[in-house]
Amino acid sequence: MRLNDFCRQRLADIDAAGRRRRRRVIDGAHTPSMTADGRRCLNFCSNDYLGLAGDPILSHALSEAAGRVGVGSAASQLVTGHNAEHAALEAELAAWVGRERALVFSTGYAANLGVVSALAGKRDHVVADALNHASLIDGARLSGARKHVYAHGNVDAAAHALSSTGPGQRLLVTDSVFSMDGDTAPLADLADLAARHDAWFVVDDAHGLGVFGPGGAGAVAQAGLNSAQVPILLGTLGKAAGAAGAFVAGDDLTIEMLLQTARSLIFSTAMPPAVAAAARQGVAMARAGEARRAHLHALIARFRAGATARGLVLEQSDSPIQPLVLGDERHAVAVSQALLARGYLVGAIRPPTVAPGTSRLRITLTAGHDEAQVDGLLDALGAVIRTGVDRSASA
Numbered sequence: 001m002r003l004n005d006f007c008r009q010r011l012a013d014i015d016a017a018g019r020r021r022r023r024r025v026i027d028g029a030h031t032p033s034m035t036a037d038g039r040r041c042l043n044f045c046s047n048d049y050l051g052l053a054g055d056p057i058l059s060h061a062l063s064e065a066a067g068r069v070g071v072g073s074a075a076s077q078l079v080t081g082h083n084a085e086h087a088a089l090e091a092e093l094a095a096w097v098g099r100e101r102a103l104v105f106s107t108g109y110a111a112n113l114g115v116v117s118a119l120a121g122k123r124d125h126v127v128a129d130a131l132n133h134a135s136l137i138d139g140a141r142l143s144g145a146r147k148h149v150y151a152h153g154n155v156d157a158a159a160h161a162l163s164s165t166g167p168g169q170r171l172l173v174t175d176s177v178f179s180m181d182g183d184t185a186p187l188a189d190l191a192d193l194a195a196r197h198d199a200w201f202v203v204d205d206a207h208g209l210g211v212f213g214p215g216g217a218g219a220v221a222q223a224g225l226n227s228a229q230v231p232i233l234l235g236t237l238g239k240a241a242g243a244a245g246a247f248v249a250g251d252d253l254t255i256e257m258l259l260q261t262a263r264s265l266i267f268s269t270a271m272p273p274a275v276a277a278a279a280r281q282g283v284a285m286a287r288a289g290e291a292r293r294a295h296l297h298a299l300i301a302r303f304r305a306g307a308t309a310r311g312l313v314l315e316q317s318d319s320p321i322q323p324l325v326l327g328d329e330r331h332a333v334a335v336s337q338a339l340l341a342r343g344y345l346v347g348a349i350r351p352p353t354v355a356p357g358t359s360r361l362r363i364t365l366t367a368g369h370d371e372a373q374v375d376g377l378l379d380a381l382g383a384v385i386r387t388g389v390d391r392s393a394s395a
């Protein structure tokens with residue numbers, strides 16, 4: 001087959017399903033008030049939960065470090081890519097989440113791919129929540145382990161899946177806060193289950209870090225789970241920490257093993273050291289960010305109360321991720337477009353990211369928003385959904 005024919009066919013399939021996506025071009029900072037495709041709007045779809053991504057203090061940390069250490073790390077961590085900025089970042093991350101040691105990766109996707117495939121092999125079992133992040137799913141695929149997917153958030157189903165595994169090591173793998181639903185996994189019950197079934201518990205706290213727990217140490221910290229209960233803890237630095245990158249934290253021995261075996265780390269150029277410096281600043285501000293966290297949680301409560309008052313039914317979520325499930329994907333896209341016409345940028349999430357028939361608006365709140373902006377979004381949502389956007393127009 002000619003490459004052109006293959007590409008044309010694949011794109012035709014995507015178009016036929018109404019699932020072609022395009023990127024908006026953002027001019028300037030990726031902040032609550034921003035310019036997308038040349039138009040000012042309020043951004044309610046970022047993961048910048050503490051409002052740090054556009055903070056000048058982080059910019060200064062980045063440029064100061066770049067002036068001092070340059071831009072490229074020029075090699076893998078295990079060759080000459082590991083800068084003092086990375087080492088300091090790892091120590092600070094370990095202290096933040098209360099683990100012996102942390103290991104930094106360039107992205108969360110790479111971290112999950114590397115960690116899961118380093119821990120499980122062909123003879124092993126990965127027991128996973130049905131709504132786990134794609135990077136955990138792909139890590140399990142890459143490992144070649146047998147996959148056992150249990151119903152979302154269901155401890156009994158997870159127990160059943162664990163009992164049904166044969167010989168080989170078991171990994172129990174879950175997101176803490178689910179990225180498209182905003183709800184939190186029953187972490188304490190799953191930790192007990194993992195212990196009873198001699199499974200290694202892997203938790204991806206990408207959306208909990210900075211948002212929940214003492215000092216923003218995450219959903220795992222909020223659940224009070226230590227290194228014995230959650231021996232493999234993942235976090236990202238591109239969400240609440242406002243920078244980029246990710247890490248895995250655990251006991252020294254576990255982390256040393258991962259450093260020696262995680263292929264997505266070994267065969268990849270280390271993150272630019274200046275990015276590590278910016279992440280250090282973001283982590284410091286997230287740890288000390290009680291006022292930001294309090295403001296964020298007040299906005300979440302305000303949004304939920306306001307939605308209820310307007311007859312909008314939200315999913316169960318106390319996180320900054322507040323999905324409004326609309327069902328039909330064209331309807332979700334039409335509502336999202338109607339909101340944009342009013343100046344509110346809210347992502348319509350549809351298959352394959354979520355299951356067919358559960359297309360939704362994924363509304364995210366950040367500490368960078370203020371009350372008036374949240375109220376404005378609520379009014380726009382109420383108006384758009386009450387008047388009913390014209391479904392046929394967008395079909």
Ligand SMILES: *Cc1c(COP(=O)(O)O)cnc(C)c1O
Pocket residue numbers: 106107108109110112133135175179204206207236237238245246
């Ligand atoms: C965003 C995310 C990742 C990927 O992290 P990146 O640094 O963006 O690659 C991994 N896991 C979860 C749960 C996420 O939400």
